[in-house]
Amino acid sequence: MTNPHPTPPDATTPARPPRESDPTLPTPAAGPQPPPAPTDGAQTSQAPATDGAQLPQGPPAPAPAPAPADSLQLPQPPPAAADGARPPQGAPAPDRESRTGGPGGNPNPAEGRTLTTDPHPHPHPHPHQPPGLDAHLIVDRASFRLDITLTAAPGDVVALLGPNGAGKTTALRALAGLTPLTDGHLCLDGTSLDDTPPESRPVGVVFQDYLLFPHLTALDNVAFGPRCRGASKAEARSQAAAWLERMGLSAHAGVKPRRLSGGQAQRVALARALATRPRLLLLDEPLAALDARTRLEIRAQLRRRLAEFEAVSVLVTHDPLDAMVLADRLVVVEHGRVVQEGTPADIARHPRTDYIAQLVGLNLYRGQAAGHAVRLEAGPAITTTEELSGPVFVAFPPSAVTLFRDRPSGASARNLWRCEVAGLETRGDQIRADLTGELPLAADLTTVAAAELELYPGASVWATVKATQTHAYPA
Numbered sequence: 001m002t003n004p005h006p007t008p009p010d011a012t013t014p015a016r017p018p019r020e021s022d023p024t025l026p027t028p029a030a031g032p033q034p035p036p037a038p039t040d041g042a043q044t045s046q047a048p049a050t051d052g053a054q055l056p057q058g059p060p061a062p063a064p065a066p067a068p069a070d071s072l073q074l075p076q077p078p079p080a081a082a083d084g085a086r087p088p089q090g091a092p093a094p095d096r097e098s099r100t101g102g103p104g105g106n107p108n109p110a111e112g113r114t115l116t117t118d119p120h121p122h123p124h125p126h127p128h129q130p131p132g133l134d135a136h137l138i139v140d141r142a143s144f145r146l147d148i149t150l151t152a153a154p155g156d157v158v159a160l161l162g163p164n165g166a167g168k169t170t171a172l173r174a175l176a177g178l179t180p181l182t183d184g185h186l187c188l189d190g191t192s193l194d195d196t197p198p199e200s201r202p203v204g205v206v207f208q209d210y211l212l213f214p215h216l217t218a219l220d221n222v223a224f225g226p227r228c229r230g231a232s233k234a235e236a237r238s239q240a241a242a243w244l245e246r247m248g249l250s251a252h253a254g255v256k257p258r259r260l261s262g263g264q265a266q267r268v269a270l271a272r273a274l275a276t277r278p279r280l281l282l283l284d285e286p287l288a289a290l291d292a293r294t295r296l297e298i299r300a301q302l303r304r305r306l307a308e309f310e311a312v313s314v315l316v317t318h319d320p321l322d323a324m325v326l327a328d329r330l331v332v333v334e335h336g337r338v339v340q341e342g343t344p345a346d347i348a349r350h351p352r353t354d355y356i357a358q359l360v361g362l363n364l365y366r367g368q369a370a371g372h373a374v375r376l377e378a379g380p381a382i383t384t385t386e387e388l389s390g391p392v393f394v395a396f397p398p399s400a401v402t403l404f405r406d407r408p409s410g411a412s413a414r415n416l417w418r419c420e421v422a423g424l425e426t427r428g429d430q431i432r433a434d435l436t437g438e439l440p441l442a443a444d445l446t447t448v449a450a451a452e453l454e455l456y457p458g459a460s461v462w463a464t465v466k467a468t469q470t471h472a473y474p475a
């Protein structure tokens with residue numbers, strides 16, 4: 001059974017609960033990956049510096065600022081550099097138990113190894129594996145285990161959708177290499193990334209709060225990625241300018257992030273991620289930081305950009321509308337497991353968990369079908385038009401429910417249940433009645449109907465649903 005309070009599709013995403021952050025970690029990275037900071041015994045090679053500009057090295061990285069409590073993280077930028085894009089010091093912050101670093105080991109993947117100028121030291125690809133993403137992510141953290149399989153072809157946009165604490169961010173961090181896999185594998189375009197440190201993965205990340213470098217202009221924020229990948233300053237800036245133009249932001253190239261609107265900052269962050277030409281683009285709640293109006297516009301723009309992107313995109317959201325508009329395929333995660341995946345239309349029409357049914361605004365029940373009757377596990381039978389047998393789901397929208405104060409005489413509907421009003425809620429020009437009793441369900445009615453029925457919490461009512469308004473499908 002399910003139902004009650006479906007999220008209105010365009011509701012502002014609720015604030016996320018604060019995440020425990022580890023202030024001992026250096027302020028991190030993924031996305032446009034900076035070179036790891038030199039550490040004891042590690043030699044960082046300089047990027048080819050045709051124009052005399054050098055990647056920073058030598059002085060120790062500045063003390064890390066406290067990590068943002070609730071987001072994937074990026075390194076602190078250096079103080080504003082007069083000559084523009086200067087990749088900051090600071091290593092990415094993979095979780096401490098990193099397989100590369102060992103349990104409880106050094107969070108800095110650079111330590112103890114010598115870096116080369118090759119910005120993409122990927123292992124050999126497996127020519128027989130199909131291009132795209134092939135991942136089985138297993139991550140153990142205290143009492144939580146993430147265990148999900150994710151596959152996607154180039155050009156696919158996949159949304160990881162799920163309630164708070166489902167494991168979406170953990171999955172995104174694992175894909176970026178910031179959280180080590182306890183087990184499983186991660187292959188991109190036939191190449192295993194299991195042992196590839198975050199800064200060397202062909203992965204771009206757009207963070208929830210964008211985490212643009214405040215001291216750099218929009219142009220230099222975007223140029224940062226190509227610079228880290230070894231491009232000269234001039235080359236990086238020219239690529240950045242092209243990306244900004246593509247995003248309609250040429251006029252804002254010289255502007256610093258604090259003077260950008262939320263939507264502009266989002267586009268700069270996207271340009272920064274795309275400028276590295278990633279084979280996997282990760283977006284963490286990409287629209288959550290925007291107000292409702294901007295969100296509408298940016299959602300449409302982002303949809304177009306993702307549709308144009310030739311590699312795999314994975315976005316994390318708990319807004320069903322963002323997921324349905326932006327993605328070709330939804331992967332719904334609950335309690336660290338994939339509970340359903342499919343196209344948005346499939347999922348909206350055939351929800352398989354209470355959470356999904358609530359998201360898409362349906363009453364959902366599970367039972368045993370015999371012909372046109374579905375006997376619910378706990379409760380009455382529901383008559384359906386489909387003729388099925390065995391375990392099934394039955395779903396119907398709250399708008400399909402008709403309420404009466406007295407038992408309707410001669411009602412043709414066979415689905416008639418005695419209920420009690422548990423709660424009433426205004427939703428736009430409708431009233432949502434939350435009913436308990438023989439069959440718990442949600443019913444939508446007009447304010448006029450609610451007034452005429454004199455509904456109040458505790459009132460007893462009769463609820464009917466026509467068989468033609470129900471939809472049954474195998475469980």
Ligand SMILES: Nc1ncnc2c1ncn2[C@@H]1O[C@H](COP(=O)(O)OP(=O)(O)OP(=O)(O)O)[C@@H](O)[C@H]1O
Pocket residue numbers: 016017019020141142144162163164165166167168169170171318
């Ligand atoms: N650093 C950590 N150490 C231990 N447990 C963690 C850590 N980060 C997250 N968790 C736990 O892992 C589980 C999954 O969290 P995660 O942040 O991945 O979920 P989510 O689906 O992204 O949730 P939200 O939408 O609230 O961000 C939760 O139970 C959380 O408490």
